[in-house]
Amino acid sequence: YKCKRSRPDVWRRMSTAGGQVYDLCVVGAGMIGSAAARHASEVPGVRVCLVGPSEPKVTDLMTGSIFGSHYDEGRITRALDNDPTWALLARRSIRRYRDLERKTGITFFSDVGYLVITSPNSSYVTSVQENARRHGVSTSTLSRAQTAAKFPFLDIGEGMVALWDSQNCGHLSARRLVDALQTVAHLQVRQCGQLECQPDTCS
Secondary structure (H helix, E strand, C coil): CHHHHHCHHHHHHHHCCCCCCCCEEEECCCHHHHHHHHHHCCCCCCEEEEECCCCCCHHHHHHCCCCCCCCCCCEEECCCCCCHHHHHHHHHHHHCHHHHHHHHCCCCEECCCEEEEECCCCHHHHHHHHHHHHCCCCEEEECHHHHHHHCCCCCCCCCCEEEEECCCCEEECHHHHHHHHHHHHHHHHCCCCEEEECCCCCC
16 A cells, blocks of 8 residues: 555556555454454455464364464453453453354354452452442452352462453453454445455365
């Protein structure tokens, strides 16, 4: 895009060379790259190319010969954190999950809650609780006995507490999230810009 505006002579030569010319090429079609392509595709008139390997075959998964880290089926997603910026951005992202699922028909988020075990007097607890209050995240601090009553299979140990957030957090399927992000990007370009995947390298 910068080339198009600052070097129109180069842009013309590229456009007439027989190859495809894009305003933006996103290299990496995992969770981050697919999200970047999804948001870029909202810009009217912008041609976006998403470059990345296609979904691996089942045999590749079984042999371990995969090319990225998003092929597991369980990623924790939560708004509780001791970093205030991280907590805010995570909360905003989680709010969009259901809308993305509705738009694409692809479910990837399991809203089952989030539990973290820690020392009651740690600076981590203080920071997490402060960020939770600041961002309106409802949390409970459970003692060892209270945790055992709620989760009979779990013993957090003497002198520890559990921080429990019961909603808008849990785990997601990273593979299905990638599929949803790329699907909504293609839906958006019908109205706005253009999204293409590198042949034979992107699902």
